[in-house]
Amino acid sequence: MTETNTAPRPVSDSQSEMAEIVLPNDANPLGYLLGGRLMHWIDLAGAMAAHRHARGYVVTASVDRIDFLVPVRVGSLLTLRSSVNRAFRTSMEVGVKVWTENYILDKREHVASAHLTFVAVDGIGGRLPVPQVIPQGEDQLRRFEDAGLRRAARQAELARRQKSNR
Numbered sequence: 001m002t003e004t005n006t007a008p009r010p011v012s013d014s015q016s017e018m019a020e021i022v023l024p025n026d027a028n029p030l031g032y033l034l035g036g037r038l039m040h041w042i043d044l045a046g047a048m049a050a051h052r053h054a055r056g057y058v059v060t061a062s063v064d065r066i067d068f069l070v071p072v073r074v075g076s077l078l079t080l081r082s083s084v085n086r087a088f089r090t091s092m093e094v095g096v097k098v099w100t101e102n103y104i105l106d107k108r109e110h111v112a113s114a115h116l117t118f119v120a121v122d123g124i125g126g127r128l129p130v131p132q133v134i135p136q137g138e139d140q141l142r143r144f145e146d147a148g149l150r151r152a153a154r155q156a157e158l159a160r161r162q163k164s165n166r
Contacts, residue, residue: 023074
């Protein structure tokens with residue numbers, strides 16, 4: 001990467017939005033969205049934000065927990081919004097928030113939120129440095145700081161697992 005590619009960037013540069021209509025092939029026999037399909041869409045939405053921030057290839061390194069808050073019926077419209085919360089050396093934490101909208105009843109509900117870690121890579125998988133994030137406003141600053149805490153927790157858990165595998 002050149003020096004201009006690693007200049008710090010505001011969160012707004014990475015913000016992404018995608019929409020999906022839940023179709024029968026996305027659902028279980030009861031007519032509700034499959035959790036795995038939602039996780040796939042969350043990964044795609046997160047990758048869009050990470051690509052925009054890194055301006056290059058990224059791969060998913062981890063996904064923090066996902067809670068499915070409300071069931072989503074076939075025919076519902078899903079909106080997934082994502083942005084980079086914080087960047088480290090070669091990795092970025094991306095937040096994704098999902099809403100369902102029943103456009104007939106004019107009702108909107110929060111479905112799920114997730115934090116994913118993406119790593120910037122070159123064409124053969126080598127890690128690349130990423131630009132730092134410039135948080136703007138209280139909400140972005142809170143997400144920036146929380147991302148640091150989540151990273152520390154992930155690193156501590158990884159160290160614990162590596163120690164117990166010896």
